[in-house]
Amino acid sequence: PSQDEFVNLFKKALGKDITPDYHAAEAGAAVLALVLAIEKSNSLDSDVVRRALGQLTFMSFYGGWDINDNGMQIGHDMVDVQWQNGKRVIVYPSSAQTGKLVFPMPTFAEKAKGVKAKPKM
Incomplete structure (x- = not known):
């Protein structure tokens, strides 16, 4: 379909x-x-x-x-996303990227104290 x-x-x-x-x-x-x-x-x-x-x-x-000889699906590319400030951001591959990867992310305890994630430049 x-x-x-x-x-x-x-x-x-x-x-x-x-x-x-x-x-x-x-x-x-x-x-x-x-x-x-x-x-x-x-x-x-x-x-x-x-x-x-x-x-x-x-x-x-x-x-x-x-499917390649190793059993991997190679028929299409997927994107990696990360939620940043309530928005979905494509971080990989670079050809589809809408923002930079934020890493490391603050822990839940840090987030509770207001610590914000910042992308590495």
């Missing part, structure tokens, strides 16, 4: 007008990959299905699917 179709299916299944987050999309894409691998392998044997997963290459509503 397309992104719009996935969102509509998600809302229909949930029975609420809630837009799915990336966790839901990732889970949905994983189920889609499993179904495609089972269909491709015509088997439910886990070893056979695992081999089929490694041979799949497709584009889904979540992005590309491609």
Whole structure:
């Protein structure tokens, strides 16, 4: 399904007008990959299905699917985010970066005393 179709299916299944987050999309894409691998392998044997997963290459509503020889998903790039002052900031990769990584973050005890995180320049 397309992104719009996935969102509509998600809302229909949930029975609420809630837009799915990336966790839901990732889970949905994983189920889609499993179904495609089972269909491709015509088997439910886990070893056979695992081999089929490694041979799949497709584009889904979540992005590309491609597994390298080490079993790593390499079909699309993810971003690393960090919450800074109540806002989600992309800190990696640099091509998508919307702010600098704040590290180290203050402890909860320090935050309670008003200590703010400051990005390293």
